[in-house]
Amino acid sequence: MVSLQNMLTPAQRQSFTISITAFLASLLLLALVSILVLIVVRGGAYFWPSPIYEAEFYNPATASSKTVYAQMRVRTEESGSRVWQVSYSDASHPFGTKTLVEDHHLNDRALATEAAQIDLQDGTTVFARPNHLVTAGGTRPPLSDYEENKQQVMALTERIEEIRETYLSGIHEQLAELDIRDVEQDAPARLRLNAEFAKWQGQTRELEQQRNAYQLDVTFADGSHLQVPLADIERVNRVNQQSWWQKIQMVTSGIWTFLSESPKQANTSGGVFPALFGTVLMVFLMTIIVTPFGVLAAVYLSEYAPDNAFTAAIRVSVSNMAGVPSIVYGVFGLGFFVYTLGGNLDDLFFADRLPAPTMGTPGLFWAALTMAILTLPVVIVATEEGLRRVPDGLKAGSYALGATKAETVLYTILPIASPGIMTGVILAIARAAGEVAPLMLVGAVKFAPNLPLDGEFPYLHLDRQFMHLGVLIYDGAFHSQTDAKGASMMFAACLLLLVVVFVLNILAVLLRTRLRKRYLL
Amino acid sequence: MLKLFEHETLDVSNLSDAETALEVQDLNLWFGNKHVLQDISMRIPKHRITAFIGQSGCGKSTLVSAFNRLNDLYPGCRYQGSIYLDGRDINHKKENVSRLRTQVGMVFQRPNPFPMSIYDNVSYGLRLQGVRGRRQLDDAVESALKDAALWDEVKDRLFESAQILSGGQQQRLVIARALALKPDVLLLDEPTSALDPLTTLFIEELMAGLKKRCTIVIVTHNMQQAARVSDYTAFLHQGRLIEYTDSDTLFTMPEKKQTEDYITGRYG
Numbered sequence: 001m002v003s004l005q006n007m008l009t010p011a012q013r014q015s016f017t018i019s020i021t022a023f024l025a026s027l028l029l030l031a032l033v034s035i036l037v038l039i040v041v042r043g044g045a046y047f048w049p050s051p052i053y054e055a056e057f058y059n060p061a062t063a064s065s066k067t068v069y070a071q072m073r074v075r076t077e078e079s080g081s082r083v084w085q086v087s088y089s090d091a092s093h094p095f096g097t098k099t100l101v102e103d104h105h106l107n108d109r110a111l112a113t114e115a116a117q118i119d120l121q122d123g124t125t126v127f128a129r130p131n132h133l134v135t136a137g138g139t140r141p142p143l144s145d146y147e148e149n150k151q152q153v154m155a156l157t158e159r160i161e162e163i164r165e166t167y168l169s170g171i172h173e174q175l176a177e178l179d180i181r182d183v184e185q186d187a188p189a190r191l192r193l194n195a196e197f198a199k200w201q202g203q204t205r206e207l208e209q210q211r212n213a214y215q216l217d218v219t220f221a222d223g224s225h226l227q228v229p230l231a232d233i234e235r236v237n238r239v240n241q242q243s244w245w246q247k248i249q250m251v252t253s254g255i256w257t258f259l260s261e262s263p264k265q266a267n268t269s270g271g272v273f274p275a276l277f278g279t280v281l282m283v284f285l286m287t288i289i290v291t292p293f294g295v296l297a298a299v300y301l302s303e304y305a306p307d308n309a310f311t312a313a314i315r316v317s318v319s320n321m322a323g324v325p326s327i328v329y330g331v332f333g334l335g336f337f338v339y340t341l342g343g344n345l346d347d348l349f350f351a352d353r354l355p356a357p358t359m360g361t362p363g364l365f366w367a368a369l370t371m372a373i374l375t376l377p378v379v380i381v382a383t384e385e386g387l388r389r390v391p392d393g394l395k396a397g398s399y400a401l402g403a404t405k406a407e408t409v410l411y412t413i414l415p416i417a418s419p420g421i422m423t424g425v426i427l428a429i430a431r432a433a434g435e436v437a438p439l440m441l442v443g444a445v446k447f448a449p450n451l452p453l454d455g456e457f458p459y460l461h462l463d464r465q466f467m468h469l470g471v472l473i474y475d476g477a478f479h480s481q482t483d484a485k486g487a488s489m490m491f492a493a494c495l496l497l498l499v500v501v502f503v504l505n506i507l508a509v510l511l512r513t514r515l516r517k518r519y520l521l
Numbered sequence: 522m523l524k525l526f527e528h529e530t531l532d533v534s535n536l537s538d539a540e541t542a543l544e545v546q547d548l549n550l551w552f553g554n555k556h557v558l559q560d561i562s563m564r565i566p567k568h569r570i571t572a573f574i575g576q577s578g579c580g581k582s583t584l585v586s587a588f589n590r591l592n593d594l595y596p597g598c599r600y601q602g603s604i605y606l607d608g609r610d611i612n613h614k615k616e617n618v619s620r621l622r623t624q625v626g627m628v629f630q631r632p633n634p635f636p637m638s639i640y641d642n643v644s645y646g647l648r649l650q651g652v653r654g655r656r657q658l659d660d661a662v663e664s665a666l667k668d669a670a671l672w673d674e675v676k677d678r679l680f681e682s683a684q685i686l687s688g689g690q691q692q693r694l695v696i697a698r699a700l701a702l703k704p705d706v707l708l709l710d711e712p713t714s715a716l717d718p719l720t721t722l723f724i725e726e727l728m729a730g731l732k733k734r735c736t737i738v739i740v741t742h743n744m745q746q747a748a749r750v751s752d753y754t755a756f757l758h759q760g761r762l763i764e765y766t767d768s769d770t771l772f773t774m775p776e777k778k779q780t781e782d783y784i785t786g787r788y789g
Contacts, residue, residue, distance in 0.1 A: 306596075307596065391633070393629060393631055393633040394633050394635060394636075395594075396591065396594070396629060396633070397629065397633040397634075397635065397695070397698075398635070398645070399591060399594060399622065400589060400591060400622055400626065400627040400629075400699070401622065401623070401626075401645055401646035401649065401698065401699070401702065402619045402620065402621075402622040402646055402650070402702065403619070403645075403646075404619055407649055411645070411649075412635055415636070415637075416636060518636070519636040
């Protein structure tokens with residue numbers, strides 16, 4: 001029998017080994033790069049304006065064909081027949097709809113130079129050809145006056161908001177107070193307030209009417225007209241006429257919208273700010289909770305615990321805890337933190353609000369606590385590793401100067417082990433930022449009306465539910481089966497989540513490098 | 522031989538209480554089942570340099586570590602017998618070990634400065650004692666560094682990391698760190714074995730100057746060093762104190778055969 005050893009010279013054997021290992025390493029690199037490329041390309045597509053076509057297709061359901069302005073994307077199905085995903089608007093669906101069109105039903109397709117993508121405030125989109133503006137006086141200024149008219153509309157909106165805030169809301173509060181005090185319906189104070197309220201309300205109505213008179217007249221591909229109030233319009237993009245520079249501007253403003261605004265239309269458009277904020281806040285809280293717990297536990301295990309089988313068993317179980325599926329932690333968090341701990345807290349402190357739960361419901365604090373438990377083993381193991389690296393000579397030196405054990409731990413061992421601790425924290429952050437499953441049980445939701453941090457006492461609302469990028473992606477993955485736009489928003493959120501994890505890691509690595517320099521051994 | 526004129530040579534087997542810094546009585550020490558020190562009794566003279574010599578594993582480092590109870594750190598260490606410092610038994614259960622260690626300083630074989638600034642290294646012990654005053658600390662650091670003959674070399678970079686100092690400087694820094702606490706006894710556990718000959722000589726000269734301030738106990742492998750620096754020398758073998766007398770006598774006319782064999786290099 002001829003073995004490999006005999007067939008090859010030592011030099012060949014070595015190069016054989018190198019080739020295999022290098023091949024596998026490059027495979028890994030390739031997988032990593034393709035993930036990144038996929039996410040960057042698909043996520044970037046969310047911001048990049050796609051061209052608008054004038055398309056004519058046959059609808060087998062109604063046995064008729066129609067011509068629309070549309071953005072089109074190919075969805076390749078098996079057996080090679082192409083299927084188009086068409087986002088369009090027409091007279092019956094003015095604010096955009098989507099449909100799937102098989103390739104052989106698509107009769108005609110041409111770039112529509114004049115057509116524009118009109119983004120509305122509520123997150124919907126109109127695909128149509130803008131004709132001219134309509135103003136309060138009934139004049140029809142050309143499209144080039146758009147900015148000027150938009151300014152006037154915005155001034156009116158501001159005025160309306162001002163009246164609402166300074167007068168109407170104040171009067172409303174006073175009226176509510178009268179209601180609470182059970183003042184009679186025809187009391188003079190109430191009548192006076194009602195009259196005042198009616199006066200200002202009349203004024204706002206008038207202003208609103210004035211404002212809504214400013215409209216944009218558009219034509220759909222089939223020739224029907226629609227007038228869209230300027231106040232509802234966020235942006236008019238004549239995508240097909242835009243230069244590269246304009247497209248880049250559009251992408252930039254799109255990214256800003258994405259980062260700074262709330263989601264619209266069931267998380268398929270708008271921004272992800274609440275999710276971004278929720279993710280970062282949750283990770284910060286988690287870090288604040290897990291670091292002292294993990295470090296103290298590691299200090300006990302490595303410095304105080306007797307060297308026996310029981311300690312070894314604890315060590316093994318800590319390492320094993322790192323391998324427990326995260327959903328199990330989610331169930332634990334729900335069962336123990338939310339129902340048991342939160343329920344008991346409600347009984348003790350918020351009994352007056354029962355049966356509506358205050359703490360006994362999923363929320364930010366329980367989510368952070370659950371994530372802290374989940375990442376605790378990582379921090380303990382890394383910290384212990386760091387503590388083990390502190391030379392015995394330094395500990396002896398500290399004891400020889402009259403330090404007690406606690407003083408030695410505090411002043412000598414912990415500072416030297418701090419880079420190791422930071423390594424644990426970095427790993428914990430990376431794990432916590434990417435975890436989704438447990439969060440859905442203990443506090444993250446698809447849509448939260450309020451941020452967990454605001455100007456209202458006590459400012460940080462730990463009991464509130466929050467949005468999370470991972471949950472948003474999970475949610476988006478279900479939209480993606482029917483909706484290309486939602487899918488690209490999901491990829492954009494993926495890209496953002498990667499950036500968030502990356503930035504948090506970079507911060508922690510920088511901190512660790514500083515500590516390493518300081519406690520260089 | 523000049524040493525003879527500097528001070529009279531004491532008879533260490535018959536020291537008065539006033540002349541004694543440390544008195545060891547029937548000390549027995551075990552690590553687990555291993556009987557490391559057996560029935561050690563000796564008196565260490567004040568303001569003198571006493572050297573402990575012997576083979577590796579003869580228990581000389583353990584004996585020195587018993588003087589500041591550093592052996593307590595090792596699990597499985599048990600001891601019997603007494604060690605008297607200032608008339609109290611430091612092996613007593615109620616002894617305040619932290620205070621003892623400020624009274625009995627220790628320097629180890631490998632220089633072990635903390636990864637902090639030079640200033641923080643020297644003031645470490647004082648800050649643990651609760652000294653917070655900036656001026657008080659400044660003065661203590663300066664005088665400790667001067668005592669350790671390191672001041673001139675580091676006075677311009679007190680707040681730089683101690684890790685950048687050379688090995689000999691680091692060892693003197695560690696000595697300064699111990700001296701800052703004004704100890705009665707300074708234990709040196711093979712302080713020069715990691716240093717080059719010139720630096721070794723420097724540290725030896727330093728020791729000679731320091732004995733005015735405190736009693737010095739040095740463990741060494743190097744017989745020439747013991748003969749050069751110490752006033753008294755104790756020879757240990759397999760956990761027993763074989764011979765203990767003034768260095769001149771021990772190195773020139775040892776009483777015991779084992780001592781003679783060791784110092785002439787027949788074993789060990």
